[in-house]
Amino acid sequence: MKLINERIYLRPVELADAPLFLKHTEDEEIRHMTGTKARFSIEQIERHIEQTQQDDTRYDFAICLNVTDQLVGELSVLDIDPDNQSAGFRINERGLRAYEKKGFKREGVLREALYLNGTFSDEIIMAVIRRDYLKARS
Helix, strand or coil, X not given: CCEECCCEEEEECCHHHHHHHHHHHCCHHHHHHHCCCCCCCHHHHHHHHHHHHCCCCCEEEEEEECCCXXXXXXXXXXXXXXXXXXXXXXXXXXXXXXXXXXCCEEEEEEEEEEEXXXXXXXXXXXECCHHHHHHHHC
């Protein structure tokens, strides 16, 4: 599956993406925003990619630029629940406004839910339902 818009496209994560994913796990802002405390080896990242490719409760995508095919990020859709037609994912704080424009609503805040490097961060819970998404698209 490949999802495309005018600037970027999403494609399934591949083993070849492991070096950039490792670099992302070492980025302090990303570590802070995701609450990541562990340090990883390239072999651990590769195993993680292989495991997620076999996990039917999630989809992992590489975010790539159309013009250069450069991998610029990742997106994971997690906790896929077909019975309830729901799923979840995490985003960086800079993405909040973009998601709100697409119909996502803030449903709550887990205050100081993440702690890293002596700093607490809130976890913001957002959701979109089909009718809000369709309304935002029109």
